[in-house]
Amino acid sequence: MLALKDVVLVKDNKTILQIDDFHLERGERLAVIGPNGAGKSTFLKVLALLEPPTSGEVFFRGEKVTGKNSLDFRRRMAVVFQEPLLLNTTVFNNVAQGMYFRGITGAQRQRRVDYWLERFGITALRHRKPLHLSGGEAQRVSLARAFVLEPEVVFLDEPFSALDFSTRLELLEELGALLANTGVTTVFVTHDFNEIPYLTDKVAVIDQGNMVYKGGLKELLAGEVTVPAVQRLLEPFKRSGLIPG
Numbered sequence: 001m002l003a004l005k006d007v008v009l010v011k012d013n014k015t016i017l018q019i020d021d022f023h024l025e026r027g028e029r030l031a032v033i034g035p036n037g038a039g040k041s042t043f044l045k046v047l048a049l050l051e052p053p054t055s056g057e058v059f060f061r062g063e064k065v066t067g068k069n070s071l072d073f074r075r076r077m078a079v080v081f082q083e084p085l086l087l088n089t090t091v092f093n094n095v096a097q098g099m100y101f102r103g104i105t106g107a108q109r110q111r112r113v114d115y116w117l118e119r120f121g122i123t124a125l126r127h128r129k130p131l132h133l134s135g136g137e138a139q140r141v142s143l144a145r146a147f148v149l150e151p152e153v154v155f156l157d158e159p160f161s162a163l164d165f166s167t168r169l170e171l172l173e174e175l176g177a178l179l180a181n182t183g184v185t186t187v188f189v190t191h192d193f194n195e196i197p198y199l200t201d202k203v204a205v206i207d208q209g210n211m212v213y214k215g216g217l218k219e220l221l222a223g224e225v226t227v228p229a230v231q232r233l234l235e236p237f238k239r240s241g242l243i244p245g
């Protein structure tokens with residue numbers, strides 16, 4: 001579905017991402033974890049075609065991404081960020097927003113928005129403005145806004161880290177069921193190992209701009225990965241008893 005080949009991203013004369021070879025299969029759900037500043041968000045932005053690399057190539061469904069086709073491809077993806085970034089208009093309009101750009105109008109638009117409002121349990125909020133939403137409600141709107149586009153790939157950049165524990169858990173459970181159900185290809189950036197099993201059993205670790213592991217979560221938590229950067233990342237979780245080990 002997506003691939004990176006010899007991708008390098010340089011900012012302020014510093015290499016912040018260097019990925020030689022990466023493949024994301026259709027229907028794959030991959031969590032991405034790593035320390036602060038490791039390059040997780042940058043990796044997500046490059047994959048979501050929001051940020052072109054300084055050098056190297058990005059492929060979408062086997063086709064090389066160029067200046068010409070990137071907007072087309074980008075419209076087949078959706079991104080949910082930690083901050084919901086809602087417009088100062090109703091919940092309905094916020095969810096409907098992306099469809100204007102994709103030329104989906106009239107009854108079809110109405111039907112799709114109604115469906116996703118219902119699916120995320122926010123139908124009753126359809127006339128509300130973002131200012132009058134809780135953090136969890138706002139993130140539900142943000143998720144509905146992404147899924148209403150029926151994207152081929154969904155990118156989630158720490159979507160729940162600003163939410164309280166029970167709201168986070170509730171959304172993780174709902175989203176996990178939804179992703180399993182739709183089979184949509186997903187990239188999920190998180191700081192917390194404990195969030196991963198709700199959405200997937202596959203994980204990539206990014207450290208200092210490099211992908212140092214991509215594989216099973218189970219193997220990683222079982223201590224089978226001997227890469228020092230992975231061990232460093234796991235250590236505080238294990239020490240505090242947040243993961244077994």
Ligand SMILES: Nc1ncnc2c1ncn2[C@@H]1O[C@H](COP(=O)(O)OP(=O)(O)OP(=O)(O)O)[C@@H](O)[C@H]1O
Pocket residue numbers: 011012016034035036037038039040041042043
């Ligand atoms: N526009 C920019 N200009 C210069 N450096 C940048 C820019 N954006 C990001 N960086 C640097 O790139 C590195 C990777 O940042 P990135 O936000 O991708 O990390 P991250 O793993 O998502 O971090 P966090 O977990 O804290 O959100 C950091 O050192 C950051 O300071």
